[in-house]
Amino acid sequence: MIATKQSASAIDKFMQMVEKHNPAQPEFYQAVYEVALAVIPFIEEHPEYKKANILERMIEPERILIFRVPWMDDAGNFRVNRGYRVQMNNAIGPYKGGLRFHPDVTLSVLKFLAFEQVFKNSLTTLPIGGGKGGSDFDPKGKSDNEVMRFCQSFMIELFRHIGKDTDIPAGDIGVGSREIGYLFGQFKRLKNEFNGVLTGKGYAYGGSLIRPEATGYGLLFFVDEMLKTKGETIKGKRVVISGSGNVAQYAIEKTLAFGGIPITASDSNGFIYDHQGIDTHKLAYLLDLKNNRRGRISEYAEAFGCPYFEGQKPWKIPCDVALPCAIQNELDEEDAKKLVANGCKLVAEGANMPSTPKAIEVLQKNRLLYAPGKASNAGGVAASGLEMSQNSIRMYWTREEVEGRLRVIMEMIHEQCIRYGKNADGSVDYVKGANIAGFVRVADAMLAEGHV
Secondary structure, three states: OOOHHHHHHHEEEEEEEEHHHOOOOOHHHHHHHHHHHHHHHHOOOOOOHHOOHHHHHOOOOOOEEEEEEEOOOOOOOEEEEEEEEEEEEEOOOOOOEEEEEOOOOOOOHHHHHHHHOOOOOOOOOOOOEEEEEEEEEOOOOOHHHHHHHHHHHHHHHHHOOOOOOOOOEEEEEEEOOOHHHHHHHHHHHOOOOOOOOOOOOOOHHOOOOOOOOOOHHHHHHHHHHHHHOOOOOOOOOEEEEEOOHHHHHHHHHHHHHHOOEEEEEEEEOEEEOOOOOOHHHHHHHHHHHHOOOOOOOHHHHHHHHHOOOOOOOOHHHHOOOEOOOOOOEEEEEHHHHHHHOOOOOEEEEEOOOOOOOOHHHHHOOOOOEOOOOHHOHHHHHHHHHHHHHHHOOOOOOOOHHHHHEEEEEEEEHHHHHHHHHHHEEEEEEEHHHHHHHHHHHHHHHHHHHOOO
């Protein structure tokens, strides 16, 4: 998305301020810049936001917590990691956002994720603010006991800063059902309370049906709405998907349910290309491989006799739809050019900020339908909000009820993107639409609440 000449100077000045006050935080700059491109021209036309310096206030976290996490490995060695919680904005509700355990976690990464979360949560129309947290701890290769000891130590510090009406963490990369269980158990032990302070819990102790599937399902619900604007459906379309974790797995499942043909999956070592399509039998193998055996995607290629591309990304494979579902900045300018050259018509993000700014520019210049993650992957936090509601009323909804509510939320997000992103020629700029829609709800709340 290209800024107008009128607003370019204001955007440049704003970004200079951001970089000066947040040194050496490239991921955070990228997230803020994407928002600034859409929102600053909008603010120029709405003096009430400009006068109150709403965007300047919005990029400043309300609170950042950084703490030591000591733990002991199975060999009896003392280990230490760094823990974080970024409480970004609670203008429309308590802080809400995941915990990420990954060696690449830094303050910059978590600030970008927390900032994105503010807009994403606003788009869901649920009463939840934005936050994010995690640690540079790597759960890969660790025993269950090591992960449990780390999670318990992490929660010993975090528990005093969170609560069902204050801050409700969830899972993210490296934090699945195992980690959430250990974290919740320690919170319950420390507080002597059983409440919905964490989402993504197991169904037996307060979790919601389809919460694990929600981000992938929501992504496909959003894609379906995008295609409807062109009078098309997913049926028969070849879909390239990156990742093989939670989001990718259920994006594959829902692609199949819609009649699409998922043809790739990946992990940090490479990707597989199943030209016949990943069917339900193969998906069951993939789920067991990744969720139970914690194996590598190359084992899928060996099991089903399909090509495996070590150290590569799947964007060179011809497709109709591309769904980046792995990690930030996985789709760059050259990847975007390959997608365009190979006839891709739609890109929707299942991960957080997986496309670089140059990649987005290429996709939009070539008039592909492109949806940013704050809109298209909001299904996960939407289902977390639904889990919070069920915890509050001490009741479980059926699978059909939760999925129905999730679909309605994704349709509402799409409607907001149309409202603020529709161009004069009838096309839709989903980046502009998502960012302005997310901004307006939070900004109006901040104006109403005063200078706090």
